[in-house]
Amino acid sequence: MSILVIAEFAAEASAQKIKAATRSAIAAAKVIGADIDVLVLGEDIQSIAQQAANINSVTRVLTLDNSVYAKPLAENFAPVIHCIAKNYSHIIVAATSFGKNLLPRVAALLDVDMVSEVTRIIDANTYVRPLYAGGLNATVQNNEIIKLLTIRPTAFDAAPDANQSAPIESIAVVADDKKLSHFISEHIQHSERPDLSAARVVISGGRSLGSAEKFQETLEPLAAKLNAAIGATRAAVDAGFAPNECQVGQTGTVVAPDLYIAIGVSGAAQHIAGIKDSRMIIAINHDPDAPIFQWADYGLVADLFESTAAITAAL
């Protein structure tokens, strides 16, 4: 039994880095317990392959280095994985936008059903995944010959580096541009703040902050002091207070930081779905009946602006 983990990487500061979510996928593979191969698909990927080789419990790193794979187009990535799939009992990728876009395409090529957003692995065939925005948990059994899983990164601690280095081999698959899709551009928000999905502290704002300026003025100084990522509710994003990629919840980013501070967040079920696995939730809201207080470990009913300013000043 061998497991294939698909690596995802991105530019971080000045260098390409393997994503923390991929380390979580490797950690999930380790729970199943078998040899773990990591596939690195891309262009100029030597450094990524070496990073993957250094991760704890990786048996082998497989590479396919070709300009066809310079951008992660599922139309071109999926056939490569399909080509080598028969060697594996499981194929795992993190449930990021990359993994969610890619793995179902592989599943169809293999004619198998898959399991998405796994939050717990009970045994090699049995997993827990959320339904209804986390309102329910389903235990599912996957009886396919090859088991395809996306795992929710926040549910598995990222695998650390090891002291040794796994072998790196290139795979004998002919690069093939399917010419179905074509990358045009990307716009990634770069900030000095930590990445929302991986930050230890997240500070989120809701629509009660009133405007984009107020949102920024109120949250930014506190986030700077706590080295926190800034998140937002769907209502705040829809109102234009924060960019789309800040949205936390069922349809945005799912976070599970050590500390989540919700400022002026009412606590809609779809937002709670994205935060409820946080280690500690602190909520500040002027409305004592806001549902967020049912989920907060500590709640303060107070004026958002005054209390946030006071906290920021005291730190």
Added chain:
Amino acid sequence: MKVLVGIKRVVDHNIRVRAKADGSGAEIASVKMSINPFDEHAVEEAVRLKEAGVVTEIVVVTAGAANAQDVLRHALALGADRAILVETPELLNSLATAKVLREITKREAPQLILMGKQAIDDDAAEIGQMLAAFLNVGQGTFASNLKINDGKIIVVREIDGGQETVELNLPAVVTADLRLNEPRYLKLPNLMMAKKKPLETIALADLGVSATSNVVTINVAEPAARAPGKKLNNVQELIDVLRTQAKVI
């Protein structure tokens, strides 16, 4: 050009769903059902493309029991031209649903297939990608903007940390994110008119698709509740919590 829109009937998004007492599934017997919100954005986008003169016909399709006609009528009232119900008493997994859509695509030969990026019941987000693979066409998942031009479609995709823009050859599959558009409100006369629009029913077996899946749900349960929280009286208490409990300072 013709557009096919795949939709699903799900528990209304305002309803908090409970687990059945025996753990066999979600308790959905007597709760309000609606069109999956993401699918509504997909229908809306198709209607806007028709209003813009890019699209000539909109066909909506769902797989489900006879009562799924209500969401098809909803889509017809929004502006779809005709509807197909692939009737089955079984709840289909993603792979079988993608196969249903593949078969309907073969019959209808649309240039564009739209659907929501995920259904809010199982939150799986798999079917569009599976269908694109079955059809060997491009996929524009999590779309917040699209533009059709000269046999191609340009899709802006919501990805982690930002947006990505891709160009796909048509036909293609595009899955809608919430920011693709704002669905219009239904007007009563439109609902009345929708009753007169054609709705065809096809039995699942007639498409040669099997409802059985090798992925089975063995238990559904409510997650453990979070321990009750503590109300703080003032900002100073909150700062103390940050120092002594959260240990972030």
